[in-house]
Amino acid sequence: MIEWESLSSGARPVPRRVATPLVWAAAFGGALVVVALLNSLVGTDRPELALTALSLLSALLSLGARFTAAPGTAVLCWLMLNGFAVPPAGVLTWAGSRDMFWLTCLCAAALGGTVLARLVHARAAYRRITMAEPDDTPRGS
Template identity: 75%
Template sequence: MIEWVPLSSGARPVPRPVAAPLVWAAALGGALVLVAVLNGTVGTGRPEFALAALSLLAALLGVCAPYAAAPGTALLCWLSLNGFAIPPAGTLTWAASRDALWLACLFGAALAGTSLARLAYARAAYRRLTAARGPAGTGDPGDR
């Protein structure tokens, strides 16, 4: 049963996700900066570090993004990874098994970040609503 609770009762709405184009802009800019920093510190030709860092970036961006932004986020991170983290820099290549795995890893990280955020928001909203209603067994018809 759905019960409408006035917002003045202490219940707050679940935050809305950030628009997908803003998430994609952050993914592209963040991925380029991250790959540049890793290339400067670790060096090129070590894509495992870049993949781990970009997966973390995709998961962090997924926290504030809608589910629809996950494929674009993964693709933009992959473009930076493929184009600048492996030699020759600036050249996009496609090695089917490697790049499919990288795309799946980045996509999974973006989905995991979004899913964890949605679960955390839903759990927090549920706790706020049940705390606003008071203890069970107060004679409220919704308690039955």
């Protein structure tokens, strides 16, 4: 017997993604808080720690985001890293290979978070489908 279930009843194979502007607002505010916290605790002479923390933030924010939000999330985190986590604070600079490496790390973290979320949701949807196998026993026997 086939049971029809309306999509409005709450059954969804994959959760809805968070809107890109909300992810970017969270990246901007979150990166600012992370950098300010690290600057007050360890100072501005440890950009590796700030890069690690901002990469984690970028990956966490990307768990609920669309793929299109990843580059913007990485750039916003890089702006906070470059502008406030390395001396002189408040000045944006471009140091060639260093900044390209930072942008690559942040973008990889954002894309990695999005890919991880997609894989987890796809696996969960697959399990829901395969666990609901049809009953093969004939009725009335």
